[in-house]
Amino acid sequence: MTTELYLKLTQFYQDYAASIDLEEWDSWFNMFTDDCIYKIQSRENYDRDLPMAALSLEGKGMLKDRIYGVTETIFHDPYMQKHVVSAPRVISSSEDFIDAQANYSVFRTKNDGIAEVFNVGRYVDRFVIDGDSLLLQSRVCVFDNDMILNSLIYPI
Amino acid sequence: MNNQELLSETEWKFDDTSKIPFWAYTNKGIYEKELKNIFYKKHWCYVGLEAEIPEPGDFKRTVIGERSVIMVRNEQGEIHVVENICAHRGMRFCRKKHGNAQSFVCPYHQWNYTLEGDLQGVPFRRGVKQDGQVKGGMPKDFKPKEHGLTQLKVAQRGGVVFASFDHDVESFEDFLGPEMLHYFDRMFNGRKLKVLGYNKQRIPGNWKLMMENIKDPYHPGLLHTWFVTFGLWRADNRSELKMDEHYRHAAMISTRGSGGKNEQTTNVSSFKEEMQLNDPRFLDVQPEEWWDGPTAVMMTVFPSVILQQQVNSVSTRHIQPNGNGSFDFVWTHFGYEDDTPELTERRLRQANLFGPAGFVSADDGEVIEFSQEGFEAKKDYQTLVELGGRDIEHTDHMVSETLIRGMYDYWRKQMGV
Amino acid sequence: MSNSWIPVANQEDLIEDDVIGINVNGHPVALYLIDGEVFATDNVCTHGQALLSDGFVEDGEIECPLHQGKFCIKSGKAMCAPLTEDIKTYETSLDGEKILVRFE
Numbered sequence: 001m002t003t004e005l006y007l008k009l010t011q012f013y014q015d016y017a018a019s020i021d022l023e024e025w026d027s028w029f030n031m032f033t034d035d036c037i038y039k040i041q042s043r044e045n046y047d048r049d050l051p052m053a054a055l056s057l058e059g060k061g062m063l064k065d066r067i068y069g070v071t072e073t074i075f076h077d078p079y080m081q082k083h084v085v086s087a088p089r090v091i092s093s094s095e096d097f098i099d100a101q102a103n104y105s106v107f108r109t110k111n112d113g114i115a116e117v118f119n120v121g122r123y124v125d126r127f128v129i130d131g132d133s134l135l136l137q138s139r140v141c142v143f144d145n146d147m148i149l150n151s152l153i154y155p156i
Numbered sequence: 157m158n159n160q161e162l163l164s165e166t167e168w169k170f171d172d173t174s175k176i177p178f179w180a181y182t183n184k185g186i187y188e189k190e191l192k193n194i195f196y197k198k199h200w201c202y203v204g205l206e207a208e209i210p211e212p213g214d215f216k217r218t219v220i221g222e223r224s225v226i227m228v229r230n231e232q233g234e235i236h237v238v239e240n241i242c243a244h245r246g247m248r249f250c251r252k253k254h255g256n257a258q259s260f261v262c263p264y265h266q267w268n269y270t271l272e273g274d275l276q277g278v279p280f281r282r283g284v285k286q287d288g289q290v291k292g293g294m295p296k297d298f299k300p301k302e303h304g305l306t307q308l309k310v311a312q313r314g315g316v317v318f319a320s321f322d323h324d325v326e327s328f329e330d331f332l333g334p335e336m337l338h339y340f341d342r343m344f345n346g347r348k349l350k351v352l353g354y355n356k357q358r359i360p361g362n363w364k365l366m367m368e369n370i371k372d373p374y375h376p377g378l379l380h381t382w383f384v385t386f387g388l389w390r391a392d393n394r395s396e397l398k399m400d401e402h403y404r405h406a407a408m409i410s411t412r413g414s415g416g417k418n419e420q421t422t423n424v425s426s427f428k429e430e431m432q433l434n435d436p437r438f439l440d441v442q443p444e445e446w447w448d449g450p451t452a453v454m455m456t457v458f459p460s461v462i463l464q465q466q467v468n469s470v471s472t473r474h475i476q477p478n479g480n481g482s483f484d485f486v487w488t489h490f491g492y493e494d495d496t497p498e499l500t501e502r503r504l505r506q507a508n509l510f511g512p513a514g515f516v517s518a519d520d521g522e523v524i525e526f527s528q529e530g531f532e533a534k535k536d537y538q539t540l541v542e543l544g545g546r547d548i549e550h551t552d553h554m555v556s557e558t559l560i561r562g563m564y565d566y567w568r569k570q571m572g573v
Numbered sequence: 574m575s576n577s578w579i580p581v582a583n584q585e586d587l588i589e590d591d592v593i594g595i596n597v598n599g600h601p602v603a604l605y606l607i608d609g610e611v612f613a614t615d616n617v618c619t620h621g622q623a624l625l626s627d628g629f630v631e632d633g634e635i636e637c638p639l640h641q642g643k644f645c646i647k648s649g650k651a652m653c654a655p656l657t658e659d660i661k662t663y664e665t666s667l668d669g670e671k672i673l674v675r676f677e
Contacts, residue, residue, distance in 0.1 A: 281641060
């Protein structure tokens with residue numbers, strides 16, 4: 001893998017985190033391929049090969065539907081997210097694909113102004129190299145803290 | 157303040173259960189009494205599914221009330237439930253969430269138990285040999301038989317496992333009563349279950365609020381606007397509310413009409429009528445033979461579990477209280493061993509509606525948290541559950557809070573308040 | 574020490590109806606004297622990592638001090654839970670005062 005591509009990958013991880021933290025949802029789902037997989041899955045299920053996930057979306061349509069739910073229909077306490085994402089660890093790469101992983105932690109701050117650790121895990125990713133840009137074909141957010149603090153609304 | 161003093165603040169000042177005092181949710185003495193009188197006595201509590209421990213030696217650690225218990229399959233294939241407390245120094249010795257074992261060993265002093273909970277070994281029970289003498293050890297009259305793990309009574313039906321600390325508890329069938337048993341058997345009709353996985357959430361509210369949520373057919377069309385937006389909820393859907401004779405368990409049974417977006421969606425609210433899902437597979441329902449009519453049956457088995465069938469999504473939702481103001485809510489999604497891969501896909505896709513991130517469940521946890529906030533700050537106030545009258549009766553529509561009134565009628569008897 | 578008789582102790586070291594632990598070229602062995610007859614087994618229990626020589630002899634069985642698993646001293650057979658594996662036994666013989674154990 002070229003240094004240039006690695007930098008692009010690193011930038012992608014940071015852009016992704018920023019899109020979610022800033023609630024720029026269009027830019028979020030445009031980081032995925034049309035036939036993407038997006039899951040938020042507890043490590044317990046992931047490690048035991050159990051398919052259930054807290055959220056399991058297939059294709060951009062479902063990602064859009066999720067955002068509609070998040071912004072329009074699901075009642076929830078407002079909160080902000082801040083993602084801290086590690087440097088990516090490249091597992092393998094070819095001309096067309098990159099398999100990479102990165103650790104993340106998400107802090108949640110509600111209107112009471114108190115920040116708490118909300119979700120801690122690892123992105124397990126497959127990227128498609130599409131000309132000059134990268135797109136996520138699959139992202140599984142595998143989280144260690146399988147007891148979710150009440151509800152999980154926004155993407156991670 | 158001790159519990160006795162706390163309990164003195166708890167007087168039921170109303171004629172019936174159409175009002176519920178906030179202290180029922182906030183009082184620590186009441187909560188302790190609930191554990192003692194309800195979770196640990198006279199009731200069967202959910203522990204898991206047989207399919208979670210398919211092989212001899214397989215175990216799963218779980219909870220009844222606040223007590224840690226282990227559901228385990230022994231060499232003969234029988235399921236036992238033992239308490240996770242060493243008979244010696246009281247340690248919760250089992251730390252794994254699940255696994256396979258030949259025996260249970262407390263790491264502190266290596267007291268060793270069979271999978272059924274019988275004490276089989278105590279290190280240096282007979283003392284140590286030193287200079288030709290035997291020193292120390294347990295007294296001569298120490299009887300291992302008397303120092304096993306606490307063994308619970310176990311009931312299995314249709315692949316579901318319940319347990320009770322109370323060995324005098326009535327049979328599981330009597331506990332459910334014939335009407336509830338009918339709906340239980342509908343979902344667990346003997347077909348082998350296949351575990352799809354877990355979702356877990358900690359909800360900072362009183363555990364009863366979750367029971368009430370599933371005894372409240374008034375809220376889905378109002379709180380869960382997702383249902384209404386996409387034409388899934390109609391106030392005129394065929395529906396029934398049923399209870400056992402003690403009013404402790406209940407079933408909300410509904411049958412989705414053939415109507416949908418093209419007919420009048422709801423008489424509650426009909427905003428955003430033009431909305432369509434980008435991906436309708438969330439709601440791609442495949443009717444199943446065993447439904448026998450209803451498209452959704454939500455059962456509350458008091459006090460520990462909710463049994464969910466919402467079209468193709470089936471799960472158990474285990475209530476694990478940890479204080480008067482908080483409980484863990486553990487969802488076990490499953491299917492049946494003879495499901496086609498396509499049906500499994502449907503169950504998994506529709507699961508996006510449920511759980512801590514679910515389109516129509518995430519909001520339940522939120523409202524429970526903020527109800528509890530309301531209660532904590534105003535302990536001498538009360539909630540109002542008069543919808544559909546003040547009586548307790550089987551009902552054939554959704555605009556009633558009769559099931560909540562019923563549960564509190566039963567609760568008061570168990571609690572002596 | 575393969576397939577050979579090795580002197581491991583003297584008769585006077587043994588106590589009737591009891592067990593002692595010895596070390597034969599780094600290998601822990603338990604020696605028993607039951608009704609005047611000498612027996613030998615491995616000394617480390619097949620279950621936990623305890624020495625049987627710290628245990629108790631009763632009715633021809635050795636009870637491990639750690640979890641009270643019992644082996645038949647003569648045959649090495651595991652008699653009860655939590656044991657799942659028999660313990661290895663060795664042939665013994667006497668050469669005057671000396672006790673010999675046969676290792677294969």
